[in-house]
Amino acid sequence: MHGWLSGPESGSAAPVVMFVGDSFTVGSGPVPTWRTYAAESARLLGWQPVIAGAGGTGYLNKGRVGRTFQQSFEAELAWRPAPDLLVISGGHNDCRWSAESVRRAAESLISEVRTHWPRTRILMIGPIWLRDTPRRAFRVRDALSSLAGQETIPFLDPLDEPRITGTPPGQLLPDGIHPTAEGHAHLASWLTDAIGRLAKGEDHQGP
Numbered sequence: 001m002h003g004w005l006s007g008p009e010s011g012s013a014a015p016v017v018m019f020v021g022d023s024f025t026v027g028s029g030p031v032p033t034w035r036t037y038a039a040e041s042a043r044l045l046g047w048q049p050v051i052a053g054a055g056g057t058g059y060l061n062k063g064r065v066g067r068t069f070q071q072s073f074e075a076e077l078a079w080r081p082a083p084d085l086l087v088i089s090g091g092h093n094d095c096r097w098s099a100e101s102v103r104r105a106a107e108s109l110i111s112e113v114r115t116h117w118p119r120t121r122i123l124m125i126g127p128i129w130l131r132d133t134p135r136r137a138f139r140v141r142d143a144l145s146s147l148a149g150q151e152t153i154p155f156l157d158p159l160d161e162p163r164i165t166g167t168p169p170g171q172l173l174p175d176g177i178h179p180t181a182e183g184h185a186h187l188a189s190w191l192t193d194a195i196g197r198l199a200k201g202e203d204h205q206g207p
Contacts, residue, residue: 013048014046014047014048015046015047015048015083015084015085016048016050016083016084016085017042017048017049017050017083017084017085017086017087018049018050018051018052018077018080018083018086018087019049019050019051019052019053019086019087019089020053020069020072020076020087020088020089021038021051021053021057021069021087021088021090022053022054022055022056022057022058022063022089022090022092022093023054023055023056023178024037024089024128024179024187025038025051025053025089025090026052026054026055028055028173028178029173029175030173030180030181031173031178031179031181031184033051035181036051036184037179037184037187037188037191038051038087038188039051040184040185040187040188041188041192041195044188044192045192050077050080050083052072052073052076053072053090054067054072056093057069057072057090057093058091058094058102059090059094059102059105059109060097060101060102060105061093061094061096061097063093068105069088069090069105069106069109070105070108070109070112073109073112073113074112078112078116082116082117082120083117083120084120084121085120085121086113086117086120086121086122086123087122087123087124087125088109088110088123088124088125089124089125089128090128091126091127091137091144092127092128092129092137094127095127095134095136095140096136097140099139099140099142099143100143102140102143102144103143103144103146103147106124106143106144106147107147107151110122110151110153122151123156123198124144124147124153124154124155124156125155125156125158125191126141126144126145126155126157126158126159127140127141127144127158127159128158128164128187129159129165130164130165130171130172130177130178130179130183131165131166131167131176133159133165137159138159141159145157154198156191156194158187158190161190163186163190164186164187164190167179167183167186170182171183
């Protein structure tokens, strides 16, 4: 494998990358899991993905399924062999909670992941808002970014990317919040570019 997780070298196995997240990660409406930005990024990067989580969930928010990210990790991922990388993506659904409480919940998840899989890399992606980002989302983003810095985890910030926060209406589902399949492909393009910069040791949010 190249320096970071830029893809498999010739003859080597594809990196196993697990995602845990909310509806942006697992899909919503007419967009199934295998067409989300997580799945499309894996295709583009040559990864073997395992995608976990559920719509409406977050570090604290349990959504309709009644579980947090940490509980989704325990139920869907922790029993599997350790992956090369775990991507934790979210915070959108945690904006009604205090930023500090979201940070503590994220810290608990990271601690459990590192205890369970000490050699697995972790990548955090902050809250995703495609348009009209509320102020409270930035507070959650700042708390998660600060934690990532403390834990020496790369942090990617969708709220600092105009091509995401300015997503055109044609790439949004009728709810005005979630992306269409085309919108997910757009997110995947952003993520793969960011992963490429990480692989080259270039600038990114977090360490």
